[in-house]
Amino acid sequence: MAVEDRVRELAGEVRPLDENAVARARERHLTLTKPPGSLGRLEEIGARLAGMAGVVPPPVPWSPAVVVCAGDHGVLARGVSPWPREVTAAMVGNFCAGGAAVNAIARSVGARISVLDVGVATELERHPLLRAAKKRAGTDDLSRGPAMGREDAARAVMSGAGIAGELIESGVDLLVTGDMGIANTTPAAALISAFTGRPPEQTTGRGTGIDDETFELKVRVVEEALRLHEPDTTDPLGTLAALGGLEHAAIAGIILTGAVYEVPVVLDGVVSNSSALVARTLAPESVGYTIAGHLSVEPGATAALEYLGLEPVLDLRMRLGEGTGGLLAVPVVQAAARVLGEMATMEEAGIG
Amino acid sequence: MAVEDRVRELAGEVRPLDENAVARARERHLTLTKPPGSLGRLEEIGARLAGMAGVVPPPVPWSPAVVVCAGDHGVLARGVSPWPREVTAAMVGNFCAGGAAVNAIARSVGARISVLDVGVATELERHPLLRAAKKRAGTDDLSRGPAMGREDAARAVMSGAGIAGELIESGVDLLVTGDMGIANTTPAAALISAFTGRPPEQTTGRGTGIDDETFELKVRVVEEALRLHEPDTTDPLGTLAALGGLEHAAIAGIILTGAVYEVPVVLDGVVSNSSALVARTLAPESVGYTIAGHLSVEPGATAALEYLGLEPVLDLRMRLGEGTGGLLAVPVVQAAARVLGEMATMEEAGIG
Numbered sequence: 185m186a187v188e189d190r191v192r193e194l195a196g197e198v199r200p201l202d203e204n205a206v207a208r209a210r211e212r213h214l215t216l217t218k219p220p221g222s223l224g225r226l227e228e229i230g231a232r233l234a235g236m237a238g239v240v241p242p243p244v245p246w247s248p249a250v251v252v253c254a255g256d257h258g259v260l261a262r263g264v265s266p267w268p269r270e271v272t273a274a275m276v277g278n279f280c281a282g283g284a285a286v287n288a289i290a291r292s293v294g295a296r297i298s299v300l301d302v303g304v305a306t307e308l309e310r311h312p313l314l315r316a317a318k319k320r321a322g323t324d325d326l327s328r329g330p331a332m333g334r335e336d337a338a339r340a341v342m343s344g345a346g347i348a349g350e351l352i353e354s355g356v357d358l359l360v361t362g363d364m365g366i367a368n369t370t371p372a373a374a375l376i377s378a379f380t381g382r383p384p385e386q387t388t389g390r391g392t393g394i395d396d397e398t399f400e401l402k403v404r405v406v407e408e409a410l411r412l413h414e415p416d417t418t419d420p421l422g423t424l425a426a427l428g429g430l431e432h433a434a435i436a437g438i439i440l441t442g443a444v445y446e447v448p449v450v451l452d453g454v455v456s457n458s459s460a461l462v463a464r465t466l467a468p469e470s471v472g473y474t475i476a477g478h479l480s481v482e483p484g485a486t487a488a489l490e491y492l493g494l495e496p497v498l499d500l501r502m503r504l505g506e507g508t509g510g511l512l513a514v515p516v517v518q519a520a521a522r523v524l525g526e527m528a529t530m531e532e533a534g535i536g
Numbered sequence: 537m538a539v540e541d542r543v544r545e546l547a548g549e550v551r552p553l554d555e556n557a558v559a560r561a562r563e564r565h566l567t568l569t570k571p572p573g574s575l576g577r578l579e580e581i582g583a584r585l586a587g588m589a590g591v592v593p594p595p596v597p598w599s600p601a602v603v604v605c606a607g608d609h610g611v612l613a614r615g616v617s618p619w620p621r622e623v624t625a626a627m628v629g630n631f632c633a634g635g636a637a638v639n640a641i642a643r644s645v646g647a648r649i650s651v652l653d654v655g656v657a658t659e660l661e662r663h664p665l666l667r668a669a670k671k672r673a674g675t676d677d678l679s680r681g682p683a684m685g686r687e688d689a690a691r692a693v694m695s696g697a698g699i700a701g702e703l704i705e706s707g708v709d710l711l712v713t714g715d716m717g718i719a720n721t722t723p724a725a726a727l728i729s730a731f732t733g734r735p736p737e738q739t740t741g742r743g744t745g746i747d748d749e750t751f752e753l754k755v756r757v758v759e760e761a762l763r764l765h766e767p768d769t770t771d772p773l774g775t776l777a778a779l780g781g782l783e784h785a786a787i788a789g790i791i792l793t794g795a796v797y798e799v800p801v802v803l804d805g806v807v808s809n810s811s812a813l814v815a816r817t818l819a820p821e822s823v824g825y826t827i828a829g830h831l832s833v834e835p836g837a838t839a840a841l842e843y844l845g846l847e848p849v850l851d852l853r854m855r856l857g858e859g860t861g862g863l864l865a866v867p868v869v870q871a872a873a874r875v876l877g878e879m880a881t882m883e884e885a886g887i888g
Binding site for chain 2: 216217218219220221222223224225226244271274275277278281282283284285287288289291292293391392393481497498499500501502503504508511512514515516518519522523525526527528532533534535536
């Protein structure tokens with residue numbers, strides 16, 4: 185089967201949330217030993233988890249894993265980031281050595297970590313945490329031509345799907361999406377503008393920290409890319425190939441696979457948010473299986489999450505990527521499942 | 537020594553944060569493998585933890601405990617809550633049986649739980665989780681006279697201090713404050729209005745869920761109490777005795793004790809926030825050792841936290857109390873310490 189067809193097949197397997205289980209979870213919340221609604225968003229998250237699993241109470245996701253998808257970006261040549269391309273590979277080395285923020289936070293919340301090389305421009309040494317799935321040595325400059333071919337994009341989606349499927353088969357019950365790639369907020373902004381229709385000045389941010397001049401250039405680059413490609417967003421793989429990145433594609437595959445397995449996918453920041461737009465276009469019901477872990481400082485995150493109808497769990501003014509913000513939301517998600525499963529009812533406690 | 541003097545002695549032992557350690561933590565953050573500032577509020581929280589412990593990196597608080605302070609309230613006779621007084625005792629039973637939200641969330645984040653009966657109107661059965669420290673069978677109606685005597689208030693502060701000290705001596709390195717007491721958001725609103733100067737309509741909320749008529753009554757009751765007592769807020773024990781509750785007093789003692797031991801105290805919602813105002817008046821530097829775990833839906837929480845200069849970690853539209861919102865912030869606090877201690881520097885990773 186052609187790889188594009190495999191993506192479509194995967195997307196076709198996503199089923200809607202079990203709305204009956206959502207409703208039963210809400211009803212159960214009304215019987216528990218607390219004033220109705222007093223756990224606020226924890227109640228909504230619990231009901232969503234019930235809808236994913238199709239059972240009340242939902243299983244508690246005790247085996248979370250973060251997948252950090254890494255790639256490089258031809259658009260870096262336009263000067264959209266102050267960091268050199270080599271930092272992507274150096275940070276992958278840092279992930280493997282356990283020294284990055286994502287490692288510390290994954291250990292802190294009890295999550296496994298995997299790194300997916302889906303398009304780092306540098307040759308990388310083998311490492312047990314690193315999955316080699318390089319499609320190409322990074323993308324081309326999206327402001328001058330397509331970032332990659334359709335087939336590259338589809339293959340990168342399937343690489344994300346592959347590692348997500350293996351993790352779930354090995355017992356992982358919650359996925360956190362992470363990204364690493366110098367300049368990768370530029371394709372994220374382009375994708376978010378394409379899918380939401382918002383102008384680049386509302387979707388482009390300062391990434392790792394750029395000055396006013398670089399920011400204006402970055403907005404201009406995104407505008408040029410959108411004018412050049414005139415993306416047809418009813419063709420998500422075409423849009424991804426024109427404007428995206430290999431890690432953006434892989435994360436879309438992780439989201440689709442989580443949805444197919446009915447496992448919650450906690451999104452990190454703006455790159456993951458842009459991937460969720462791709463996944464949504466491939467499979468509208470995939471949104472039901474995603475939880476927006478946090479609100480990135482990047483304005484594109486706000487634009488994408490509003491479009492997706494997702495309210496972020498955390499807002500800690502973070503903008504690091506790697507999966508860090510998504511991981512911090514995992515204990516809240518676990519607690520949301522746990523209260524539904526473990527709290528006594530009013531009747532059991534002899535109250536009311 | 538008179539009990540009031542013991543409270544003053546405790547407050548006098550609170551020392552300011554180690555600003556040198558705060559500064560060194562911020563400097564360390566600039567050397568770590570991430571763009572400067574990209575971990576947002578996690579960096580601030582880490583620097584605060586360093587300031588509390590006086591060491592960089594700060595110790596990771598791996599042994600958190602929540603103390604749920606329980607008491608009853610004479611003002612319930614005014615009809616400010618739809619729940620009968622007996623629910624306080626029934627919920628204490630639920631905490632001891634492990635069936636409340638605070639139990640499920642404490643287990644989920646790995647925190648110990650203790651319950652302090654500092655003034656429940658019902659006689660309670662002994663239980664290993666329950667500390668009997670009843671000062672009186674609840675308060676009197678604060679809208680008709682003082683809620684309690686000054687000495688009762690001081691003794692309740694010292695009960696909170698006592699259990700906090702014992703927990704810390706037994707290895708607890710982070711305290712979460714929790715409360716249970718039908719009608720206890722009324723004294724919380726009165727205390728917050730007294731200390732912040734905000735009018736009762738800005739500090740009074742709907743508690744466990746009350747209708748418009750009850751809400752208007754509740755605001756009026758708080759207004760009457762403030763008019764009756766004309767509290768002198770330079771006298772925190774007098775203000776606490778006139779307007780507060782026994783659990784509000786105990787939580788103030790927990791905050792002071794955490795501060796004396798230089799252990800972080802994560803505040804839950806509006807009742808804990810009102811107690812933090814009492815603690816601040818007794819010992820202004822105590823605020824440095826508190827972390828606002830979440831923003832309660834109660835408007836008084838916003839008023840108190842603004843006055844204290846604390847930004848909440850979470851905003852999940854919760855309004856349950858018990859310590860539930862504070863507990864959910866614990867993994868974020870742990871992660872904040874962990875990134876400072878475990879991340880590689882740019883130099884170590886050979887970047888930049």
